[in-house]
Amino acid sequence: MHNQGRLPLSPQERRKREKENKRNAVLKAARKLFFEKGFKAVTVDSIAAKAQVSKGSIYLHFDSKEEIYVQILIANNIEFHKNVADIFRKESSAAELLIEFARIYTDYFINDNELFRIFMAFMLRADQMNLTAEQDTYLQRMTNDNIRIISEILQKGVDSGEFAPGINVRQGQNAIWGLLNGIISLYLFTSAPEKRTEKIHSMVSESVNIFIKGIKKTD
Secondary structure, three states: OOOOOOOOOOOHHHHHHHHHHHHHHHHHHHHHHHHOOOOOOOOHHHHHHHHHHHHHHHHOOOOOOOHHHHHHHHHHHHHEEEHHHOOHOOOOOOOHHHHHHHHHHHHHHHHOOHHHHHHHHHHHHHHHHOOOOHHHHHHHHHHHHHHHHHHHHHHHHHHHHOOOOOOOOOHHHHHHHHHHHHHHHHHHOOOHHHHHHHHHHHHHHHHHHHHHHHHHOOO
16 A cells, blocks of 8 residues: 655655744744834844844844844835735726725734734834845835735726826825725724724724725716
């Protein structure tokens, strides 16, 4: 009878997996600390203690606390983009796509409120985080790429005649993005956990629909 189990890992594969597991443990521990204490209060020593690894082993994977922070945001920007990348494949109106984008964005941060606070800290206080110019530019570009999907949806609505031709697509993008972040912030950290998801989704849906009504083309 043949052995149906997996073949044992080679020493090289095992080392690679152990290295990846340790790297992920550092990122997970750092996320918790950044959320609980804020960027400035966290040190590489505290991350090492939380991850139960040596400080030296952290520097085998990351150059600095700033790089750890950047890698957290990069990984999650990539993950979010995967969630919305296929949105235009649906045969939907621009209004439906806008509502779908809002739902995906809202769900993403409801399911990971640690990330939302870290993300907001970056957006509001990036100049205080000692990021290199390259790190800051890269994160800004990735964030803008995700936000730009809103502009593409709005432009689709203008081109199809669904939305008024005179709307400022860039300002509309920023208004929707600010609306989503404001509602998530308001309820994610102030409402009772058992009602949080329902409140956020309800308010997002209502607010986005009001926005859509305002930009609809009228005869």
